[in-house]
Amino acid sequence: MKIVGYALYPMMILIVLWMWSRVRGMKLEEIVEKSADEHHEVNDIFAEHPRGGDWLQFESWQKESRHWVSCGEWCVQVKTTINTFTEHKKNGTKFACLTAYGYCEAHVASGAGVELLLVGDSLGMVIQGHDSSLPVTIEDVAYHVRCVRRGNQGALLMADLPFMSYYSEHTTLKNAAVLMREGAQAVKLEGGAWLANSTRLLVERGVPVCAHMGLTPQSVNHLGGYRVQGRDPVKAQTMIDEALVLQESGASFILLECIPVSLGKAITEKLDVPVIGIGAGPHTDGQIMVLHDLLGLYPGKPAKFVKNFLASNSSVHAAIQNYVSDIKNEIFPAPEQCYAWFRKNNLDCGIWR
Ligand code: KIV
Numbered sequence: 001m002k003i004v005g006y007a008l009y010p011m012m013i014l015i016v017l018w019m020w021s022r023v024r025g026m027k028l029e030e031i032v033e034k035s036a037d038e039h040h041e042v043n044d045i046f047a048e049h050p051r052g053g054d055w056l057q058f059e060s061w062q063k064e065s066r067h068w069v070s071c072g073e074w075c076v077q078v079k080t081t082i083n084t085f086t087e088h089k090k091n092g093t094k095f096a097c098l099t100a101y102g103y104c105e106a107h108v109a110s111g112a113g114v115e116l117l118l119v120g121d122s123l124g125m126v127i128q129g130h131d132s133s134l135p136v137t138i139e140d141v142a143y144h145v146r147c148v149r150r151g152n153q154g155a156l157l158m159a160d161l162p163f164m165s166y167y168s169e170h171t172t173l174k175n176a177a178v179l180m181r182e183g184a185q186a187v188k189l190e191g192g193a194w195l196a197n198s199t200r201l202l203v204e205r206g207v208p209v210c211a212h213m214g215l216t217p218q219s220v221n222h223l224g225g226y227r228v229q230g231r232d233p234v235k236a237q238t239m240i241d242e243a244l245v246l247q248e249s250g251a252s253f254i255l256l257e258c259i260p261v262s263l264g265k266a267i268t269e270k271l272d273v274p275v276i277g278i279g280a281g282p283h284t285d286g287q288i289m290v291l292h293d294l295l296g297l298y299p300g301k302p303a304k305f306v307k308n309f310l311a312s313n314s315s316v317h318a319a320i321q322n323y324v325s326d327i328k329n330e331i332f333p334a335p336e337q338c339y340a341w342f343r344k345n346n347l348d349c350g351i352w353r
Contacts, residue, residue: 097288106151149183159184190216203250215258279305
């Protein structure tokens, strides 16, 4: 009799646990159903709460991060996908992107409302201390993708294909596969219309692509330095045409670096895909910054488009939150972080054709 009694206790505990998991499961299904009208699919839902599973404190989490969606008294954390950005473009909602190289910054940034984390090859400068991104290898990027992936709380994880890692069709596919296997959800390549074929190849095989145009740091030697691009009307028009070619080839994003405001505006208006800007003016759909610039950590004179958000905030988290809200409220970038069409009188009259 006693033996039967001892056996019953663990069985009862198991039954209670099973019933609890069923109740919780049903609630989750309800949540998924309710949030469907907000364009979140079942697989957009994060399986686990990163802080350990107190599902009822949704209000405070929501304030902290846009990835939290409330449904009645419950909340779920949703992942950002490329569809999120298409929606943003359609609705005119500005979005914030940021580079990340490690676990902690990925955790803080994605928790503070950054919707896209880029493991940029700028890691060659801000992490490794080189004077350009050229020495960065695919193994370096893969390592940092692994670190960022562990800290990411639902932002889209994009990774750079570094210098000379996409010189042929074979290397492009092979190296993109390395990054995607490590957890990247999109890859970024630098260049213009010549990327059309690689873009098509990648997209056909399920790899979302961001084409980085304007100032392309991997070509710093060819460009003769880190300079504003597209000030010449012919080059500006070529950039517009090539952005359209890349969109046609299937690129999910175009990233514009260091170009005049009017050119950033023209390209953003002409494209259906979301345009991310860095030093490309306030009109692009989203903005991106290098984390170390945002925190004022990188030694030397910062570029004109850089703003140190830590200078006016008391913590890294607050600085990133401020960056996100300034983008959403169209406060950043301000005119002092932008490039004019004409260098001499700092006038941007918006003429490119
Ligand atoms: O590598 C990088 O960090 C980048 C950003 C400048 C957009 O490409």
